[in-house]
Amino acid sequence: MNDNCPACTRPDIPPITGHTAGNQASHLYRCPGCGHIWATNRDLGAYGQEAA
Numbered sequence: 001m002n003d004n005c006p007a008c009t010r011p012d013i014p015p016i017t018g019h020t021a022g023n024q025a026s027h028l029y030r031c032p033g034c035g036h037i038w039a040t041n042r043d044l045g046a047y048g049q050e051a052a
């Protein structure tokens, strides 16, 4: 799941690594334009369960 760089707004950057745990998906990104590194956590929301 690609993301936009929050530092320079470069679009459509693919994750360099990622994993899922429970219903959370985490991805790590490194911008090829400015070198900024950030991570995202997304709730997959596929199971209809409240997060504890």
Ligand SMILES: [Zn+2]
Binding pocket: 005, 006, 007, 008, 009, 010, 031, 032, 033, 034, 035, 036
């Ligand atoms: Zn950037």
